[in-house]
Amino acid sequence: MKHVRVVEPWIEDPLVRFVTEAGARLTLIMTPAGQVLAQHGFTRAVDVMAAAALGAAIVSSTREIATTIGEGAFRALNHQGVQHGIFLAEMSTPRGPLLALVVYGSESSVGLVQLFYEDLVQDLIAACPNQEPTKPVIAADFERDLHKSLASLFGR
Amino acid sequence: MTAELAGNPDSLVFLELGEALRRRGQLYAAAKAAVAGLERHPRLADSHDLYARILVDMGHLQQAYDEWQATVELDPRHRGAHKGLGFLCYRWGDLDGALEHLELAVAADPMDQSVVQALRMVRDAAAELTEVVEEPQQSLFQGLDGADHGMLLFDTRGRVLGGGMSNQLGEDVSKDVAAYVSGGCQEADRSSRILELGDWHWMVVEGVGGSMHVSRSESDTLLLVARDGSVPSGRLAVLADRAAEVALQWLEAQQP
Amino acid sequence: MSEQFKQALDGITRVRGVRGALLVTDDDGLVIADAVMEGVRGDAVAALAASLSARMARATVGAGVGEQNFLQLQAEHGTLLTMPAPNGVLVVVLAEKDVNVGLVRLEMLRAVEAVK
Numbered sequence A: 001m002k003h004v005r006v007v008e009p010w011i012e013d014p015l016v017r018f019v020t021e022a023g024a025r026l027t028l029i030m031t032p033a034g035q036v037l038a039q040h041g042f043t044r045a046v047d048v049m050a051a052a053a054l055g056a057a058i059v060s061s062t063r064e065i066a067t068t069i070g071e072g073a074f075r076a077l078n079h080q081g082v083q084h085g086i087f088l089a090e091m092s093t094p095r096g097p098l099l100a101l102v103v104y105g106s107e108s109s110v111g112l113v114q115l116f117y118e119d120l121v122q123d124l125i126a127a128c129p130n131q132e133p134t135k136p137v138i139a140a141d142f143e144r145d146l147h148k149s150l151a152s153l154f155g156r
Numbered sequence B: 001m002t003a004e005l006a007g008n009p010d011s012l013v014f015l016e017l018g019e020a021l022r023r024r025g026q027l028y029a030a031a032k033a034a035v036a037g038l039e040r041h042p043r044l045a046d047s048h049d050l051y052a053r054i055l056v057d058m059g060h061l062q063q064a065y066d067e068w069q070a071t072v073e074l075d076p077r078h079r080g081a082h083k084g085l086g087f088l089c090y091r092w093g094d095l096d097g098a099l100e101h102l103e104l105a106v107a108a109d110p111m112d113q114s115v116v117q118a119l120r121m122v123r124d125a126a127a128e129l130t131e132v133v134e135e136p137q138q139s140l141f142q143g144l145d146g147a148d149h150g151m152l153l154f155d156t157r158g159r160v161l162g163g164g165m166s167n168q169l170g171e172d173v174s175k176d177v178a179a180y181v182s183g184g185c186q187e188a189d190r191s192s193r194i195l196e197l198g199d200w201h202w203m204v205v206e207g208v209g210g211s212m213h214v215s216r217s218e219s220d221t222l223l224l225v226a227r228d229g230s231v232p233s234g235r236l237a238v239l240a241d242r243a244a245e246v247a248l249q250w251l252e253a254q255q256p
Numbered sequence C: 001m002s003e004q005f006k007q008a009l010d011g012i013t014r015v016r017g018v019r020g021a022l023l024v025t026d027d028d029g030l031v032i033a034d035a036v037m038e039g040v041r042g043d044a045v046a047a048l049a050a051s052l053s054a055r056m057a058r059a060t061v062g063a064g065v066g067e068q069n070f071l072q073l074q075a076e077h078g079t080l081l082t083m084p085a086p087n088g089v090l091v092v093v094l095a096e097k098d099v100n101v102g103l104v105r106l107e108m109l110r111a112v113e114a115v116k
Helices: A009-022 A045-068 A110-127 A139-153 B002-007 B013-023 B027-040 B045-058 B061-074 B079-091 B095-108 B113-129 B131-141 B174-194 B233-254 C003-013 C042-062 C101-115
Strands: A004-006 A024-030 A036-040 A076-080 A085-093 A096-104 B150-155 B160-165 B200-207 B210-216 B221-228 C018-025 C031-036 C068-075 C078-085 C089-095
Touching: A004 A009, A009 A024, A009 A036, A009 A110, A024 A045, A036 A045, A045 A076, A045 A085, A045 A096, A076 A110, A085 A110, A096 A110, A110 C042, B002 B013, B013 B027, B013 B045, B027 B045, B045 B061, B045 B079, B061 B079, B079 B095, B079 B113, B095 B113, B131 B150, B131 B160, B131 B233, B150 B174, B150 B233, B160 B174, B160 B221, B160 B233, B174 B200, B174 B210, B174 B221, B174 C042, B174 C068, B200 B233, B200 C042, B210 B233, B221 B233, C003 C018, C003 C031, C003 C101, C018 C042, C018 C101, C031 C042, C042 C068, C042 C078, C042 C089, C068 C101, C078 C101, C089 C101
Parallel strands: none
Antiparallel strands: A004 A036, A024 A036, A024 A096, A076 A085, A085 A096, B150 B160, B150 B221, B200 B210, B200 C068, B210 B221, C018 C031, C018 C089, C068 C078, C078 C089
């Protein structure tokens, strides 16, 4: 079984299935603002925060490029390195848009990650509870929520 | 790192700090950092893994074993813990235990060469111990063409049960080939399931120098028959059927 | 899809029992061109076939059989065939279990030529 950590429990089962089938080495599920809802494979909070911030920024800047060229939105991005690849994609759920950042190695491929990502999206939509009413965010709440999230993500 | 930890005792930087101290040989300081980290993060698998490595360096092997067991309870696929447990089992002469843990470590990261080498070493050691019974295993396919160099029976985890496989240089490649093919068979399982093809029965792979026929038996073992290019695929299939019958009889004879 | 690829795939799909033929990148498992029947998930066939071919490639080299040039997976309800082509391409065919594999192979070889 793959070891994942989640802030919201409904994400766990779909994410476990995804990382097992896709053979992902690292995975983040987050909001477009970079708030992490689930992670797999990371051992340091600072790495999670950095990856989330950078991933959200890449998606955001790519969205701007898409707008500039008249494209609605890019479905997914893939960066292929020598030993690893990074896959980034945005999905719509009843809880709003979410981003997935997936790092995979040579034992997997972008084809496999994309294949099982489609299943992940469907599973998350099916498991997603009804949307919570939005509340205004203030700095103190944000700080507290961030620490609470990090605690969940690292099993404290 | 020490300053960061002092400023934020909950920081996970203790993992890096503990490892750096361990590598520098400052084991007491490393242990102190690890224990402090464990108190704050008892459910973090890497905390236990770090402490286990320090304990090994200090010579407290049983304690290290307990810490790595705790690690795999938190993260069943933790490569470092399985590697450590494999090492300790080997050290204590428990080759089966060493094999089990190192195979799990390889499954978690097939690209880690240190684990692949350790696994090879343990398998060689296990083979030496069973040398006395090696002959009966090799005669599993006795009488069939290519019995000891082109026919291999192994389980779904890649462990050889009988027969043998040699490469073109005559070197025994049974263990490596069993490991690779069992991995391929796992992918075949998944492909058949997702593409809704039902259970797969056999696979033929043709190469520039010959062909391989892989089939699975009812008892969840795998049979590989390989031949050079002079053997047509139809004949290979016939050879494989004969070998499968022999393998089935042998497996039934092994039942208590 | 280029006309050349289309013709190559059409040749394969004309064999009775073939449910889909694809040209796939061998390392990424992505579809380059496909001709598949309704209900066949081309992206899934592509990704899984490429992964299977890659995993078995190590075994063929290790067993002294040399570089892979054909793979057939025979299952209860169908068969999956792969054949490497130049330039990192894999020809993949999904077919009924009793398809004439010899005929399919011939057409796959023609597809390999078309990719060169």
